Amino acid sequence: MLTGDDAGRLGLEDDAGDVVGGGVVQFPCQFQAFTPPYRLDRGPPAAVGEAEPQMAAGGLLGIAMTWWAAPIDAAIASRNGRPGPGVFVLPRLNPLIFDTRGIVPLGYAAFAFLLGVTIGIVIRRTLPAMAVLLAAFVLTQVTMSMAIRPHLMAPSRTATTINAGNLTFIGRGGDLEVAIDRPGAWVISQHTVKAGRSVSPPSWVMDCPAQSRRGTDACFGRLTSQGYRQQVSYHPADRFWAFQWREMAIYLMLAIALAGVSAWGCRRL
Structure with a gap:
């Protein structure tokens, strides 16, 4: 570890930061590169290479989870959307599951790392920066899953009759x-x-399930005969990897942009 005396002998106090308690307090845009001839390089808070282990860990975790959950995902898919126990009704394309599968965790790791770098340069205080990072990352994830991902590809559509075999929910307002x-x-x-x-x-559609349980489908038949159908927009299961590659590319591009912002910010300091 570089002590205050070492910093003084090397003439690095002005570059490295203030000497406090026998150690050197580094500013966010400085990282140690004390190799002969003892040069302090300026740049982003951490070398880009330091993100590689986090990206690799994220990618490996996603691939391992995909392999481990493959039988579960297959069992869920076999139910064709029918309710299952707990979360075991959600296909792997569902927003609650998608983030833990495939290769997108690699993009998440790169983006989160460089987002933290950028926020650290701006705020320059650890706890506030961590709080802002958490809020910003969660907001980005929610926006991606709810507002952006569904539109990365045009959804398929189908119209189906409403019957006792496929009806899964009736809301108080009659929503089906x-x-x-x-x-x-x-x-x-x-x-x-x-x-x-x-x-x-x-x-009167509220009465259909009860009538069906009594052995008559007249209610659902009336619904069909009057021309009611359910229009469903969906993404088929075989688009999983297409979504994975597109979303990872988006996050990697965001990470590259943040790296550029960080480098620019450091040069301005």
Whole structure:
């Protein structure tokens, strides 16, 4: 470790920062490169190479999780969207599952690392910077999963009849949800239509499940005969790796942009 006396002999106090308690307090845009001839290089808070272990760990973790969860994902897909125990109804394209699979954790790790670097340069205080980093990363993840990822590819659409076999939910307001025969698909939206227009289901649809349990499908048959269908927008399961590559590319581009911002910020200091 470089002591205050060492810093004095090397004439590095002004470059390295203030000498406090026998040690050197480094500013965020400085990192130690004390190799002969003892030169203090300026640059981002950490060399880009220091991000490589984190990126590799993120990538390996995602691949390991994908391999471990493969039987679970296959079992979930085989239910065609029907309810299962706990979270074991969610396909791997679902936002709650997608982030833990495949190669996107590699992009997340690179982005989080360089986001922390950039925030550290601006705030230059550890605890506030960590709090801002956490908030910014969570906000980015939520925005990506809810507002951006569904639109990275155009969704497929299908219209299906509503019956006792596919109905999974009836809301208090009469909103319906159905399962579709697309194993492992990620359903992003659905609504009831009639004659090609979005409509609210009739109020009597609330009685259909009870009638079906009594052995009659007249209620669902009436719904079908009156032209009610459920329009479902979804992404099929075979788009999983296409989404993975596209999202990882987005995060890597963001990481590269943050690296450029960090380097520019350091030169300005």
